[in-house]
Each structure stands twice: as structure tokens, then as C-alpha cells.
Amino acid sequence: MRGLRLYQAPGPGQGEVERFSEPAEELLDARIHARSRFQSVAEPGRYAVYTVHDTEAWAPGDGRAPGEHSLVVVREFRRVPLHASALALLLLTARAGSAAPVVAALAHFVERAVSAYQPAYLLLAHSLETPRLSVLMLGVHECAALQAAGSSAFSVDTLLPELEPLLTTAPEWFSYCPEPEAATITTLVSPYAV
Secondary structure, rough: EEEEEEEEOOOOOOOOOOOOOOHHHHHHHEEEEEEEEEOOOOOOOEEEEEEEEEEOOOOOOOOOOOOEEEEEEEEEEEEOOOOEEEEEEEEEEEOOOHHHEEEEHHHHHHHHHHHOOOOOEEEEEEEEOOOOOEEEEEEEOOOHHHHHHOOOOOOOOOHHHHHHHEOOOOOOEEEEEEOOOOOOOOOHHHHOOO
């Protein structure tokens, strides 16, 4: 089961906190197979945590908070072993009645990207609780992408004119943000990510 949790870090005057996610024990929880934390590019105090759980660790409909979502995979591509040096997450919220065309356009984009660029990781999913919310997660090994002249391999700029009339808000980009507990890891992307 895949989960996505969106949350806002406390702002100035609300008290300083060192960590905005769960306790460090969650990083070592054997039921959690992968965990990636992302920070909003436009709003630095906003975070997203993507996790892959055993089903008993994250059961659908268990009274989640408003920012927590169970993700239904539409398309996924993963090279084994995963050698990503950069991860990004894109959130899109469709207008009422437009969820299917948004997912279809994203699925077509994913198929083209996998065929042309063979990325390290690519996931397209939508929320079970809020089906209008779509998630596109991209993982790329930057050196390999540059050597293949594919620096714009995951640019959705050509797709946005088609999607924007179908969305309630502008797409929101998140960049990979390692967990504070994993800060000692020497690679750019944690081995527990994706």
C-alpha cells in the first residue's frame, strides 16, 4: 500500500521544531519498505511524505487526517537497482469531472517518458480518498540523463497547456528533502527512498 501525507511545518511564532515528520522509529519500521520526504518548491514550509507500507500498516479508510492519502498506482516504472540522484514529486488537483482526462494525459506522458528516456523511477498515482488528486513522482540519475542529452526528459512544460484548464490550482512541485535522521547518509537520495 502506498501513502502520501501532506503537511505544513509550523511557521515563525508557532514554536520551533527540529523535525516535522514522525519519530525516528518510523525510519526503522520493518513494515515501511520505502519512505521519501519532499519539500514544496514554491512554499518551503509545506512537505509531502511518500511511503510504501505493508497493508496492515496503512489500511484504507482507517480515519486518516485530511492531508493523508492512500495512493492507487496508475503506472509505475522502476529500474533495478534504483540509482537515482534526484527525485521530484508533482501534485495536480483536477476540477470536478476532470479527474479522468488529467490521469489519461499524465499516463500518456509517462508512457512516452519511459519509452524515450528509461528513467530510474517513475510513478503515476491518484488518491483513493480524493480521486481528483494525482501524483507524479520522478527519479532520475542526473549524470546519465545529461550524458544522454535528456536534461529535459521529465519536463511537463509541453503537457501543462493541455492540463491547466482541467486543474483547480497550479501544479505543485516538490523536491526531495532527506529526513533529518538520515542526514548522515553520504548519497543524495536515501536508500530508504522510493
